[in-house]
Amino acid sequence: MTKEEVAKMSRKIKHEDLSKTIICHENESAVEVAKILRDTGSRHLLVLSKDEKPLGIISTVDINNRVVAAQKDPLKLKAADIMTKEIITVPSSSELMDALQKMSDKNITFVPVVDSHHKLLGVLDFTKSLKLLCEVEKEAKHRG
Numbered sequence: 001m002t003k004e005e006v007a008k009m010s011r012k013i014k015h016e017d018l019s020k021t022i023i024c025h026e027n028e029s030a031v032e033v034a035k036i037l038r039d040t041g042s043r044h045l046l047v048l049s050k051d052e053k054p055l056g057i058i059s060t061v062d063i064n065n066r067v068v069a070a071q072k073d074p075l076k077l078k079a080a081d082i083m084t085k086e087i088i089t090v091p092s093s094s095e096l097m098d099a100l101q102k103m104s105d106k107n108i109t110f111v112p113v114v115d116s117h118h119k120l121l122g123v124l125d126f127t128k129s130l131k132l133l134c135e136v137e138k139e140a141k142h143r144g
Contacts, residue, residue: 018122056083
């Protein structure tokens with residue numbers, strides 16, 4: 001694919017591209033985190049600071065490995081104690097193609113999208129982004 005073809009397909013991330021975000025806050029107990037994951041049927045959630053900035057991610061595997069298998073008391077552990085801290089975010093001004101490339105490069109299935117103050121706006125899902133890009137490509141082909 002040429003740079004010109006990629007440029008035709010490119011567009012900024014839009015608010016409607018974002019998926020619902022399952023969240024907890026950094027001071028919630030591991031028990032509360034597990035309940036959120038159970039009740040929502042999600043495999044992961046984002047951990048937010050008091051000012052709604054993404055701090056980390058917790059997956060069901062994290063709860064298994066860092067709490068259950070480590071034989072730690074889930075009532076004494078907070079979300080901040082068990083979260084993966086190094087998360088990748090993208091600014092809302094990003095190109096859809098760039099966000100998709102970042103997810104592909106890092107082998108992740110979603111990426112939090114943040115505003116200029118680093119507050120969470122939502123998440124961009126890999127599969128949904130790929131479908132959106134296919135739609136953009138179809139539109140570009142129809143236009144010429």
